[in-house]
Each structure stands twice: as structure tokens, then as C-alpha cells.
Amino acid sequence: MSPTSSSPDSNAAASAGPVTRFAPSPSGHLHVGGARTALFCWAFARGRGGKFLLRIEDTDQKRSSDAASVGFLKDLDWLGIDWNEGPEFTRPDGTIVGGGPHGPYFQSERLDIYNRYIDQLVREGKAYFAFDTPEELDAKRKAATAAKLAYRYDRAALKLSPAEVEANLKAGKPAVVRCKVPAGAITIHDLILGDATLPDGEVDDFVIRKVDGFPTYHFAVVVDDELMQVTHVLRAQEHFTNTAKHMVLQDALGFRRPTYGHLPIISNPDGSKMSKRDKDKALRAAVQAKGLTAPPTGTVAQERWTKWLGDKNVQLDFDDALRLAEALDVTLPEINVDDFKRSGYLPEVVCNFLALNGWSPGENVEKFDTAFLQQRFDLPRVQKTAAKFDRMKLLAFNCDAITGMDRERYVKLVREHGERYHPEFLQRLTADQFRMLADASHERSKTLEDLYKGNRWVVIADDKLAWEDSKNVRKAMLDGSPRGVDRLRELQPSLNAVGAWLAADIEAVVKGYADQHCEGQIGKVAQPLRVAVTGGTVSPPIFDTLAILGKASAMKRIERCLSTMA
RNA sequence: GGCCCUAUCGUCUAGCCCGGUCUAGGACACCUCCCUUUCACGGAGGUAACAGGGGUUCGAAUCCCCUUAGGGUCACCA
Numbered sequence: 001m002s003p004t005s006s007s008p009d010s011n012a013a014a015s016a017g018p019v020t021r022f023a024p025s026p027s028g029h030l031h032v033g034g035a036r037t038a039l040f041c042w043a044f045a046r047g048r049g050g051k052f053l054l055r056i057e058d059t060d061q062k063r064s065s066d067a068a069s070v071g072f073l074k075d076l077d078w079l080g081i082d083w084n085e086g087p088e089f090t091r092p093d094g095t096i097v098g099g100g101p102h103g104p105y106f107q108s109e110r111l112d113i114y115n116r117y118i119d120q121l122v123r124e125g126k127a128y129f130a131f132d133t134p135e136e137l138d139a140k141r142k143a144a145t146a147a148k149l150a151y152r153y154d155r156a157a158l159k160l161s162p163a164e165v166e167a168n169l170k171a172g173k174p175a176v177v178r179c180k181v182p183a184g185a186i187t188i189h190d191l192i193l194g195d196a197t198l199p200d201g202e203v204d205d206f207v208i209r210k211v212d213g214f215p216t217y218h219f220a221v222v223v224d225d226e227l228m229q230v231t232h233v234l235r236a237q238e239h240f241t242n243t244a245k246h247m248v249l250q251d252a253l254g255f256r257r258p259t260y261g262h263l264p265i266i267s268n269p270d271g272s273k274m275s276k277r278d279k280d281k282a283l284r285a286a287v288q289a290k291g292l293t294a295p296p297t298g299t300v301a302q303e304r305w306t307k308w309l310g311d312k313n314v315q316l317d318f319d320d321a322l323r324l325a326e327a328l329d330v331t332l333p334e335i336n337v338d339d340f341k342r343s344g345y346l347p348e349v350v351c352n353f354l355a356l357n358g359w360s361p362g363e364n365v366e367k368f369d370t371a372f373l374q375q376r377f378d379l380p381r382v383q384k385t386a387a388k389f390d391r392m393k394l395l396a397f398n399c400d401a402i403t404g405m406d407r408e409r410y411v412k413l414v415r416e417h418g419e420r421y422h423p424e425f426l427q428r429l430t431a432d433q434f435r436m437l438a439d440a441s442h443e444r445s446k447t448l449e450d451l452y453k454g455n456r457w458v459v460i461a462d463d464k465l466a467w468e469d470s471k472n473v474r475k476a477m478l479d480g481s482p483r484g485v486d487r488l489r490e491l492q493p494s495l496n497a498v499g500a501w502l503a504a505d506i507e508a509v510v511k512g513y514a515d516q517h518c519e520g521q522i523g524k525v526a527q528p529l530r531v532a533v534t535g536g537t538v539s540p541p542i543f544d545t546l547a548i549l550g551k552a553s554a555m556k557r558i559e560r561c562l563s564t565m566a
Numbered sequence: 567g568g569c570c571c572u573a574u575c576g577u578c579u580a581g582c583c584c585g586g587u588c589u590a591g592g593a594c595a596c597c598u599c600c601c602u603u604u605c606a607c608g609g610a611g612g613u614a615a616c617a618g619g620g621g622u623u624c625g626a627a628u629c630c631c632c633u634u635a636g637g638g639u640c641a642c643c644a
Contacts, residue, residue: 393594526603
């Protein structure tokens with residue numbers, strides 16, 4: 001029986017809506033580009049009553065091994081992208097997604113299937129064994145480059161007689177299998193890019209099975225898309241010309257052809273490709289700018305440090321990078337979905353913004369949710385050109401979403417964010433204090449991180465608070481006459497006399513003082529107060545700030561400030 | 567370098583397929599002013615683009631060609 005005829009119910013798919021798939025190689029983290037591809041695939045299929053499936057392309061043994069290889073599933077889940085079929089994943093709430101009738105969904109577990117089809121092609125003379133060593137191929141490639149010619153495999157192995165091939169195989173000579181590509185131009189049909197014709201000879205006899213027995217990407221992808229009944233392949237534009245290879249394979253195997261759509265790349269503002277190495281790049285730049293020769297204490301081990309600085313290809317692991325970033329006071333560029341989560345972005349905002357990079361619904365609409373995306377997403381409106389990822393606009397969207405949500409939701413989300421990323425911060429606050437802080441922070445927050453980032457004064461011990469030495473601080477405390485510190489000293493007794501330490505009561509006292517001594521200019525006392533209790537010139541409204549701190553703490557800080565600065 | 571693709575404000579984009587309604591619209595960023603106890607938020611205004619050159623046409627951001635620029639791809643990676 002030929003494997004082709006064994007392909008299960010391949011007509012059944014047509015009636016049930018489109019089937020799309022997201023097929024990344026294994027990774028612990030989901031890259032934003034991948035996230036957008038997944039989002040589009042998901043929206044396209046689901047919005048049309050179809051199915052979205054997930055498949056892990058782990059055919060490169062060198063690159064895929066460890067248990068965290070599908071760590072990115074949590075990122076997809078966080079974004080709200082679920083899959084009808086694919087690897088099983090247990091959500092935080094205990095429910096399970098994934099599974100399905102076309103598994104396994106890890107290509108490394110499907111070797112038998114690929115081999116059946118590869119054997120078929122070899123039998124039919126549509127593929128052949130090749131014994132060229134990597135060194136030989138490399139030399140030929142170099143020669144072609146030197147001669148300014150495009151390298152194409154020269155079909156050396158095709159000149160071998162069947163007997164020679166047999167002998168080589170028997171002798172255990174390492175062999176790959178190559179696809180024998182028929183002569184002729186190939187026209188790719190793409191719903192986003194339109195048609196493109198590759199001239200005859202452009203596609204050479206590419207490898208479909210590697211020496212280690214694993215199929216190459218090209219082969220596995222074609223077989224699985226057929227077997228998993230995928231109808232629409234939406235993937236990054238870097239795969240565009242690969243499509244020709246896939247078409248050759250589909251023809252050789254007698255498979256139907258899915259519809260293709262190639263999505264534009266998302267790049268950095270400077271046009272470079274967004275890469276996980278950008279974090280290391282930012283860190284290296286900071287190290288250089290500060291002229292550091294040794295790692296800041298408590299960040300990166302010396303040995304690791306030397307290795308990292310010495311080789312641009314070495315990447316710091318996540319925790320090291322994080323510690324170093326904090327020590328150097330640099331903000332790491334967010335690249336992966338979980339970077340954005342850590343930075344306090346909302347999943348619905350990330351989805352919205354990602355969708356806007358490369359697609360738009362028109363009619364000046366740009367704020368929308370995934371339900372809308374499902375309803376409206378279509379291929380003709382997908383942009384053909386690469387989009388530069390604009391973090392400022394993302395931030396603005398996030399700000400709108402946060403300040404626009406009701407208070408209870410904000411409090412819940414910001415607490416959850418803190419529990420995950422700033423437990424030590426939370427520990428230092430009572431429930432009341434946290435609630436007051438959250439109330440005071442909501443309307444000025446652009447991310448869930450802002451509360452934690454901008455209010456270090458809350459968690460610093462009263463006797464550890466240090467006052468910034470900056471122009472603004474000096475202006476508030478020491479300039480003019482009377483000076484800020486003088487006013488503070490004057491205000492101290494009445495503040496101390498406040499009974500119920502509530503924002504409104506404090507405000508009454510301070511306002512009274514300002515009316516009497518500052519011609520009503522409350523800023524004249526508010527700023528010195530702020531500096532005294534927070535160490536800097538930025539905080540939530542001063543009366544909230546004082547209330548959150550509590551009377552004892554606030555008075556202690558004022559006293560300490562006065563004795564230090566005055 | 568070969569092949570393929572693309573080209574509207576600084577950025578994301580609407581408009582292009584079905585030429586006139588485009589002295590090109592929106593959003594982010596930027597600038598000015600207002601609000602204001604700091605920082606933000608908010609409000610009002612403003613600067614800012616059809617890559618260049620040829621056609622076609624009464625008329626082109628919209629159609630065609632060339633140039634230029636950018637991107638992708640040329641692996642036993644995906």
C-alpha cells in the first residue's frame with residue numbers, strides 16, 4: 001500500500017472551515033514575532049469556524065533537547081491563544097489544552113511516518129541517496145561564491161550507479177536523501193504577496209533526510225501539513241522562497257496544496273531583526289559606557305563575565321541578565337512575550353498591538369480585542385512590508401487600558417503582578433497600605449510594574465531613606481527664603497497634632513499652613529514634604545503618600561530629613 | 567553576487583485592487599498652550615509623508631516602465 005493512499009480522510013477538512021497551524025521549533029520563550037504569527041493563525045481559523053493547531057518542529061537534534069523546550073506554551077496561554085490540537089498543556093487553572101487525533105505533535109516522534117514517505121520517493125526515483133561530505137559541499141559552495149555564482153547542488157550523487165549506491169549504503173557510509181527537483185519554473189501563489197515565479201534551476205536538489213536520520217524542516221512540514229489536514233499556511237516571510245520546495249514535495253508525494261500567506265517581519269526601530277541577543281547587546285553597551293572591567297558584585301560570576309565579554313555570541317542566562325541590568329540601571333529591551341509580562345503589559349494589549357503590526361482593520365480603528373480580530377482578520381489587509389516595533393505606542397496602549405479599567409480589576413491585577421515579581425515589596429505592606437498605594441497609583445500607571453518601580457520609598461526602612469542629591473531636591477529644600485526645610489520645621493508641630501492620619505485630615509492641616517504662610521501656594525510645602533518622606537521629588541499625591549506611610553513613619557522621616565539637610 | 571519581494575508623516579498605518587470626493591485621514595512620538603502639590607493623566611492646537619525619474623490619461627498616492635533604497639532567501643537551521 002502506498003503511504004499516499006493511507007493519508008487519513010483528506011477531504012473531510014474542506015467542509016469544516018480552515019485549519020491553520022503554528023509550528024515553532026522548541027523554545028522556553030515565545031518571541032513576539034512568533035506570537036504574532038500564532039495570533040494571526042489562530043484568529044484566521046477560529047474566526048471562520050476552523051481549527052488552530054500547534055506542532056513542535058524539533059527535527060534539529062542539536063537544538064532541541066531539554067525539558068523546558070516547550071516553555072513557550074505558557075506564553076501562548078497567557079495571550080489567550082488556545083489550540084484545538086497539539087502538545088498537551090495544563091493551564092494555571094488546571095484545565096488542559098491540546099491533544100488531538102493527528103498526533104504525535106512533536107516531529108521527533110514522527111520519524112517512522114517521514115521515513116515511509118521518504119522510502120516511497122526513493123523507490124519512485126523522486127529522491128536519491130547522496131554521500132557527499134559536508135566538507136566537499138562546503139568547498140563547492142566556497143568555489144561558487146568565489147566565482148560569483150549562486151551555489152546549486154551539482155547532483156554528483158546522481159551519477160552513482162545503483163550498485164555503487166547499494167555498496168555505499170551497505171558499507172555504512174553516511175548518507176542523506178535529496179529530493180530530485182524536476183526542471184521548470186515554479187510559481188508560488190500567496191494570498192498576501194501575490195504570485196511570484198522562480199525561474200528554472202532556482203530550486204536545487206535539497207536534502208530531505210539528514211545523516212542522522214531526521215527529516216529536514218522542508219520534508220517534515222509538508223508531510224505534517226498534509227496529515228494534519230492543514231488548509232492554510234500562514235508563516236513568516238522568511239519562508240517565502242521555501243514554499244517552492246514544499247510545492248515540489250507536495251507534487252512528488254501527490255498531496256493537495258494548502259493555501260499560503262507569508263507575513264511580514266517585525267523588526268527593531270533601527271531596522272535590525274528583533275533578536276534575543278538584543279538584550280546582551282544592550283547590556284554590553286552599558287558595560288562599555290560605564291567602563292566596567294569587573295562584574296558588579298552579586299550579578300554575574302567572574303568566569304562567566306569574562307567569557308561573555310570576550311565573545312559576542314555568548315548570551316547571559318535570564319537571571320544573570322536581569323541582575324546585571326538592575327545593577328547597571330539599564331532597561332532590557334522586551335523581546336519575548338514573557339518579557340512584556342514581566343514589564344507589566346496586559347495580554348490583551350500585547351495581542352492588540354501585535355495585530356496592528358502588519359495588519360489593520362481600516363476605518364481608523366486600532367483599539368480592538370481578540371474577538372474582533374477573529375471576526376475581521378483577513379489576508380488581503382495584511383501588510384507586505386516589515387513593521388518596526390514601536391514600544392512607545394505599545395506603552396501608550398497599555399496606559400490607556402490600565403487607566404481605563406475599573407479600580408477593582410486594577411487592584412487585582414497589580415497585586416498578582418507583585419506576587420509574581422515583587423513578593424518582597426508586598427511583604428512590607430499591610431493590606432490597607434497596599435490598597436491605598438494601589439488607589440493612588442492606578443491613574444498614573446502605564447504598566448503593572450509602575451507601582452513597584454516608582455514607589456521604592458514605601459519599602460525602605462525609615463532610617464535607611466536617603467535623599468537624592470539633585471537640582472530638584474535642592475530647589476525644593478534649600479533654595480529661596482524661607483527655604484523648604486524652614487517651612488517643614490514650621491509645619492512639623494501641626495502635622496504632629498493631626499489625630500486621625502487620613503489623607504483628608506493631613507490635607508486640611510497642610511492647606512491651612514499654606515494659606516497662612518505661602519499665600520495659598522501649596523506646592524511650597526508639598527514638595528519639601530515629599531522630598532522629606534520619599535527621598536525624591538516624584539510620588540503619588542503627597543497626602544496619599546503620607547497616609548500610606550502612616551504617621552509614625554512619616555514623622556520620623558521628616559525629623560531625620562530636617563536634621564540631615566537643614 | 568543570483569533569485570524573489572517591497573516602497574504613504576520619525577514610527578504603526580488609512581487611502582491604492584474599482585484613477586477625480588486626497589490642498590493625503592487616524593494613532594504613537596515630537597513641539598506649543600491649558601490643567602496641576604511632584605510625576606503622570608487629561609484638554610486645545612501645531613510641525614510632519616505619497617523615494618526619484620519617465621510614461622498612460624483631461625486628470626495618478628492610486629495603472630505601466632526604469633532607477634534608487636530596503637527586506638527575504640540561496641544549510642544535513644527552522
